[in-house]
Amino acid sequence: MSGIELHSKAFDDHAFIARRHALEGENVSPPLTWSGVPGDAAELVLLCEDPDAPSGTFVHWIVVGIDPRSAGVAEGECPPGGTELVNGFDRRGWGGPHPPPGDEAHRYFFRLYALAEPCDLSGAPGAEDVHRAVEKHQLAEGTVVALYRR
Helix, strand or coil: EEEEEEEEECCCEEEEEHHHCCCCCCCCCCEEEEEEECCCCCCEEEEECCCCCCCCEEEEEEEEEEECCCCCECCCCCCCCECEECCCCCCCCCCCCCCCCCCCCCEEEEEEECCCEEEEEEEECCCCHHHHHHCCCCEEEEEEEECCCC
């Protein structure tokens, strides 16, 4: 399986993300850029998850139906053609990092999937629902990780 190169101007891979992107900050989604999407991809799916959350993996952002010909998303925007689903805060769209005060830094995995056909996700799926939905039709994947603590 080929890989997608996923990056952000807001943070380096496995480095801290600014407070402006956190829930207690301005809660603005970070900009992302990508390349290496296979030409036969039907759609892209974006997932941001925190596997370090005390109650289990927490979903911060799910976007389905992203245009596979796109190359990124600007800060605070929805990716081109995408539909934002409900996150773990029970809100549609981006919900920034918000780990418990005093916890070690949590990891926020931004994953971009290229799919051979559209996936069937709606409402408020959990991270495992997304993983199951994309695995059948996944052509490529890219990951970048941000850190945050309060």
